[in-house]
Amino acid sequence: MLDNPRSPRVRAVAKLANRAARLETGLFLLEGPQAVAEALTFRPELVVDLFATPTALERYTDIADAASEAGLEVEFVTEQVLETMADTVTPQGFVAVCHQFPTSxxxxxxxxxxxxxxxxxxxxxxxxxxxxxxxxxxxxxxxxxxxxxxxxxxxxxxxxxxxxxxxxxxxxxxxxxxxxxxxxxxxxxxxxxxxxxxxxxxxxxxxxxxxxxxxxxxxxxxxxxxxxxxxxxxxxxxxxxxxxxxxxxxxxxxxxxxxxxxxxxx
Missing domain, CATH: 3.40.1280.10 (SPOUT methyltransferase, trefoil knot domain)
Structure with a gap:
């Protein structure tokens, strides 16, 4: 479980709230169960990393099933780590990192x-x-x-x-x-x-x-x-x-x- 809000990995996810980091990496931040569920349902290949608190994953079993079906491993994090990663004050238990995918x-x-x-x-x-x-x-x-x-x-x-x-x-x-x-x-x-x-x-x-x-x-x-x-x-x-x-x-x-x-x- 990720439990250190100051770890390089946590900070790298948090930086995606800034446009410069998104331009550099080609990634973006996804927060909350609804958005994560839609990504896993419609574009699971875009999801790079998926983070969740144990409580949230236990509550949203459909997300756990969809992640498993997509071959994604959910990484557990503490509430404090999730709050550090997220752009919102209350990220509702889930944060994902996804590839950008604009259409021409x-x-x-x-x-x-x-x-x-x-x-x-x-x-x-x-x-x-x-x-x-x-x-x-x-x-x-x-x-x-x-x-x-x-x-x-x-x-x-x-x-x-x-x-x-x-x-x-x-x-x-x-x-x-x-x-x-x-x-x-x-x-x-x-x-x-x-x-x-x-x-x-x-x-x-x-x-x-x-x-x-x-x-x-x-x-x-x-x-x-x-x-x-x-x-x-x-x-x-x-x-x-x-x-x-x-x-x-x-x-x-x-x-x-x-x-x-x-x-x-x-």
């Missing part, structure tokens, strides 16, 4: 997608992870984080996705111009979610949302720039019928993605 933008558009989400300069990791989760739930084919967006493997992005990063392709690092060109080449329209855009309900009534669509979402504070909006075929806004001053980016993105999912399945 080329592969995403070669797969003839019908619905994708593009994140341009989305900086808040909670928003990015939640949009990935919403895209997964809506049955989207992929998510693309442009080079100006938050790091996909930021621990808060990973946590907020609650395992959805293992369910659908996610590409990183491309420019918005390149993504736009590839989307159009693949026959997708680009709809920009923008507060100054046309009403989403009107777009639905026009039948606009039935077409293969790449939704474009911008920065939380500034939204999309004029240069970004020029790259879209049309701008659309989620109407606010009550008295709220605005809508959280991840919430608005969820509405847009589901509207397209409903229309495409109608």
């Amino acid at each position: 933008v080329k592969d995403i558009f070669n797969s003839e997608p019908k619905l994708i989400a593009i994140l341009e300069e989305v900086r808040d990791p909670g928003n990015a992870g939640t949009i990935i989760r919403a895209a997964d739930a809506a049955g989207a084919d992929a998510v693309i984080l442009t080079g100006r967006s938050v790091d996909l493997y930021n621990p808060k992005v990973v946590r907020s996705s609650t395992g959805s990063i293992f369910h659908l392709p996610v590409a990183v690092g491309a420019t918005l111009q390149d993504v736009r060109d590839r989307a159009r080449g693949a026959g997708l329209q680009i709809l920009a979610a923008d507060i100054k855009g046309g009403d989403l309900l009107a777009a639905r009534n026009e039948g606009l949302l039935t077409a293969p669509t790449a939704w474009l979402f911008g920065n939380e504070a500034r939204g999309l720039t004029d240069d970004d909006l020029v790259l879209a075929d049309r701008s659309v806004s989620v109407p606010i019928y009550g008295h709220a001053e605005s809508m959280n980016l991840a919430t608005a993105a969820s509405v847009c993605l589901y509207e397209s999912a409903f229309a495409q399945r109608a």
Whole structure:
């Protein structure tokens, strides 16, 4: 059992909370039973190391079984060691180290997608992870984080996705111009979610949302720039019928993605 929080191995895992260490190693941190279970179920080959407290492994026997089936040995650690490794204050008994696995933008558009989400300069990791989760739930084919967006493997992005990063392709690092060109080449329209855009309900009534669509979402504070909006075929806004001053980016993105999912399945 690992019981020394200051050991080199424990410190190496803890360093993965920092982007520099992730870039150097090509690894990232996974925390909590839900995320670990999703990794073991959908992408077990990515898991390099799996750490757990004896109490947690005894409680989550499904994780113990999945690890065994994947040929992974679970290494026991103390609560103190787990807290040192994890980015959160309460890691809930599990920490894993995984290989990074971004999908190429080329592969995403070669797969003839019908619905994708593009994140341009989305900086808040909670928003990015939640949009990935919403895209997964809506049955989207992929998510693309442009080079100006938050790091996909930021621990808060990973946590907020609650395992959805293992369910659908996610590409990183491309420019918005390149993504736009590839989307159009693949026959997708680009709809920009923008507060100054046309009403989403009107777009639905026009039948606009039935077409293969790449939704474009911008920065939380500034939204999309004029240069970004020029790259879209049309701008659309989620109407606010009550008295709220605005809508959280991840919430608005969820509405847009589901509207397209409903229309495409109608």
